[in-house]
Amino acid sequence: MTASPLEAVPLTAAAAGLMRCHACGRLHAAASHGEAAHCERCGAPLHLRKRDDLARTWALLIAACILYVPANVLPVMVTRSVVGTQSDTIMSGVIYLWITGSWPLAALIFFASVMVPLLKIIALVVLAFTAQRRSTWAVQERTKLYRVVEFVGRWSMIDIFVVGVLAALVQFGALATISAGPGAIAFGAVVVLTMLAAEAFDPRSLWDPVHDWGTDR
Amino acid sequence: MSAPDPDRVPEAVVQKKRRSLPLVWIVPLVAALIGIFLGVRAYLERGAMIEISFQTGDGLEAGKTKIKYKDVEVGVVQSVALADKGAGVVASAEIAKPAAYLLRDDTRFWVVRPRISGGSVSGLGTLLAGSYLALDPGKIEKERRKFVGLELPPVVTLDVPGTRYVLRAEDAGSLDVAAPIYFRRVQVGQVVSFELDKDGRGVDVKIFVKAPYDQYVTANTRFWNASGFDVNIDTSGVRIDTQSVVSLLVGGIAFQTPEEPALPTRATENAAFRLYADRGSALKNPDYLSEDFVFVFHEPVRGLSVGSPVEFRGIEVGEVTGIFAEFDPVSNVFTSPVEARFYPERLRKHLRPGGVLPRDVMTNTRARIAFLIEHGLRAQLRTSNLLTGARYIALDVFPQAAGKLKVDASRKPFDVPTVAGGLPELEASINRIAAKIEKLPLESISADARQALQSLDRTLKGAEQLVGRIDRELTPEARATLEGARRSLAAMEVTLANDAPLQLGLRSTLDDMSRAADSLRALVDYLERHPESLIRGKREDVTP
Numbered sequence: 001m002t003a004s005p006l007e008a009v010p011l012t013a014a015a016a017g018l019m020r021c022h023a024c025g026r027l028h029a030a031a032s033h034g035e036a037a038h039c040e041r042c043g044a045p046l047h048l049r050k051r052d053d054l055a056r057t058w059a060l061l062i063a064a065c066i067l068y069v070p071a072n073v074l075p076v077m078v079t080r081s082v083v084g085t086q087s088d089t090i091m092s093g094v095i096y097l098w099i100t101g102s103w104p105l106a107a108l109i110f111f112a113s114v115m116v117p118l119l120k121i122i123a124l125v126v127l128a129f130t131a132q133r134r135s136t137w138a139v140q141e142r143t144k145l146y147r148v149v150e151f152v153g154r155w156s157m158i159d160i161f162v163v164g165v166l167a168a169l170v171q172f173g174a175l176a177t178i179s180a181g182p183g184a185i186a187f188g189a190v191v192v193l194t195m196l197a198a199e200a201f202d203p204r205s206l207w208d209p210v211h212d213w214g215t216d217r
Numbered sequence: 218m219s220a221p222d223p224d225r226v227p228e229a230v231v232q233k234k235r236r237s238l239p240l241v242w243i244v245p246l247v248a249a250l251i252g253i254f255l256g257v258r259a260y261l262e263r264g265a266m267i268e269i270s271f272q273t274g275d276g277l278e279a280g281k282t283k284i285k286y287k288d289v290e291v292g293v294v295q296s297v298a299l300a301d302k303g304a305g306v307v308a309s310a311e312i313a314k315p316a317a318y319l320l321r322d323d324t325r326f327w328v329v330r331p332r333i334s335g336g337s338v339s340g341l342g343t344l345l346a347g348s349y350l351a352l353d354p355g356k357i358e359k360e361r362r363k364f365v366g367l368e369l370p371p372v373v374t375l376d377v378p379g380t381r382y383v384l385r386a387e388d389a390g391s392l393d394v395a396a397p398i399y400f401r402r403v404q405v406g407q408v409v410s411f412e413l414d415k416d417g418r419g420v421d422v423k424i425f426v427k428a429p430y431d432q433y434v435t436a437n438t439r440f441w442n443a444s445g446f447d448v449n450i451d452t453s454g455v456r457i458d459t460q461s462v463v464s465l466l467v468g469g470i471a472f473q474t475p476e477e478p479a480l481p482t483r484a485t486e487n488a489a490f491r492l493y494a495d496r497g498s499a500l501k502n503p504d505y506l507s508e509d510f511v512f513v514f515h516e517p518v519r520g521l522s523v524g525s526p527v528e529f530r531g532i533e534v535g536e537v538t539g540i541f542a543e544f545d546p547v548s549n550v551f552t553s554p555v556e557a558r559f560y561p562e563r564l565r566k567h568l569r570p571g572g573v574l575p576r577d578v579m580t581n582t583r584a585r586i587a588f589l590i591e592h593g594l595r596a597q598l599r600t601s602n603l604l605t606g607a608r609y610i611a612l613d614v615f616p617q618a619a620g621k622l623k624v625d626a627s628r629k630p631f632d633v634p635t636v637a638g639g640l641p642e643l644e645a646s647i648n649r650i651a652a653k654i655e656k657l658p659l660e661s662i663s664a665d666a667r668q669a670l671q672s673l674d675r676t677l678k679g680a681e682q683l684v685g686r687i688d689r690e691l692t693p694e695a696r697a698t699l700e701g702a703r704r705s706l707a708a709m710e711v712t713l714a715n716d717a718p719l720q721l722g723l724r725s726t727l728d729d730m731s732r733a734a735d736s737l738r739a740l741v742d743y744l745e746r747h748p749e750s751l752i753r754g755k756r757e758d759v760t761p
């Protein structure tokens with residue numbers, strides 16, 4: 001059929017019955033039982049595809065989605081000074097910067113701390129959903145999307161980084177103290193969970209339907 | 218190692234499958250639990266929403282203004298909106314759940330701003346941190362959600378233990394809300410408020426005395442106005458009495474309980490007391506016994522007023538309670554009956570026992586006074602202050618009046634006979650002098666004086682004319698004469714000058730005369746020595 005994105009279906013490791021160890025790169029013949037194989041050389045678990053990749057991705061994504069709410073509602077930074085205590089959420093910080101005229105900074109924080117985690121979650125949901133549906137739609141683009149998601153993951157920790165540095169530096173006793181709020185933990189958890197979700201997702205599963213379609217036919 | 222053998226691909230090790238559900242599902246489970254926990258907690262801790270209305274929104278900021286109780290944050294103002302038709306503002310606030318029990322029926326709210334009043338400065342912290350709402354929880358066990366905020370902070374918060382009293386005063390004086398209350402110069406309370414009586418005849422001052430000190434307020438405690446300072450000038454010198462500098466500024470109230478008839482019963486809440494004007498009148502011995510007397514004066518009573526003292530030989534024994542004027546149609550004269558209250562207790566201590574006084578004189582006040590009247594006691598108006606003309610009623614014993622009256626001690630009203638005072642007599646004589654002065658023919662005197670002045674005027678005019686004529690007629694003559702005299706003097710000056718010919722001639726004449734005298738002297742000398750030469754003639758060789 002001509003519907004396949006790639007005319008010539010190349011040989012895949014799975015089709016050849018081979019598995020590669022992720023740790024040391026040793027090539028193994030796929031066990032007939034498939035699951036629970038270990039590398040003969042280094043003992044790392046072996047599998048044709050990442051084990052339960054969709055289930056793990058879904059689990060971590062759901063956890064990230066849940067924690068995304070407190071991350072944005074609870075204060076990330078608590079400033080105690082002689083004039084009183086002030087709690088800031090991420091959005092209140094962005095709004096403050098926007099009102100005081102630091103538009104580039106406000107945009108940067110809004111993008112890095114609010115948009116990136118949200119877009120990452122959406123992208124992963126799309127990837128996991130299409131992989132589960134064994135969709136063959138825009139496989140190549142989805143693969144590129146996965147690369148971007150994996151790359152950008154670690155860069156949304158700016159807020160956590162700023163809060164961490166401030167909390168360490170601004171400790172003037174009664175005069176002024178900055179400490180991290182509960183929102184910071186939730187936000188950090190969201191970022192870490194989305195990174196883990198991206199890690200758990202196996203991009204090869206995006207291509208399986210294509211190969212299956214090619215080989216099964 | 219031998220060369221890689223593509224056929225030798227080892228079989229993977231197989232392990233038993235251990236779990237059915239991947240462990241990873243614990244992660245969203247935990248996240249969900251956390252989320253549910255946070256949600257439930259937020260729901261449970263959702264505070265009580267209240268509405269407080271104020272006259273202005275000064276210092277109220279939505280989302281920022283905090284509500285504090287005992288300086289602990291219990292809530293935050295969520296929104297500030299205009300009330301219906303702009304009659305004030307309504308602040309909606311959320312009070313944290315643990316503090317919601319503070320929202321009772323009589324709970325009060327007010328805005329804390331920096332404030333300087335009287336002797337105290339408060340709310341300085343709000344200069345930096347902005348104003349906040351303070352809360353004073355009420356005591357009535359009834360919840361409430363809509364409040365009316367106070368415009369001024371309350372003087373005494375409800376949680377301070379103590380007792381409130383009401384003082385009845387003539388006027389508010391210099392008292393202010395929050396004015397201090399002193400007990401033995403220790404500040405023990407504050408004035409909470411004051412308001413007019415319902416009938417407008419006085420001022421009710423509400424005060425608050427703090428807990429350990431309210432035990433000293435008993436039923437017979439005297440309160441007095443300690444505002445400003447009292448200056449007492451008497452024979453012992455000058456004494457200045459004041460409580461504290463603060464009371465100079467905002468006024469103050471002091472109280473004390475008299476030592477003697479001790480009533481140890483503590484005053485109840487909201488008990489009413491009289492507020493005396495000063496310490497002296499507050500601590501004066503109370504007079505329990507009194508007698509009303511009437512003094513009928515036949516002279517004007519100007520200078521006497523209600524409250525003027527009645528003194529017996531300088532001891533104050535009573536006070537005037539009323540002054541009237543009466544017309545006696547029988548004798549066609551006006552009299553001035555003066556009612557006075559007499560405190561016999563003040564005299565009893567000074568009555569020495571013994572003697573042969575009738576028995577009821579010792580026990581019955583009226584009998585005693587009647588006895589004294591029979592022995593010459595009379596009332597007299599005297600001047601106590603020459604500057605102001607204030608007068609008092611003096612009781613004294615006039616021996617010349619003794620035995621002239623028989624007094625019935627039981628008559629009513631009980632009047633004490635009077636004698637004319639010393640000053641009215643003086644006044645009368647001054648009046649007589651004034652009348653004489655009045656009789657003087659002042660008008661004719663002044664007419665004479667006017668005539669004299671007119672003739673003087675005429676004389677002066679004549680003199681002026683004379684002077685004018687002298688000026689006109691005599692002056693040119695005098696000038697010519699003077700010029701002639703000047704010319705004669707000049708000529709005389711020329712004649713008498715050093716180089717004048719008369720002078721020179723005279724001088725040479727005098728020289729000749731002196732030479733002639735010298736020759737004559739030589740001749741006489743020669744003749745003395747040589748008298749013979751008169752006969753013989755002068756000898757040539759005689760001279761050496």
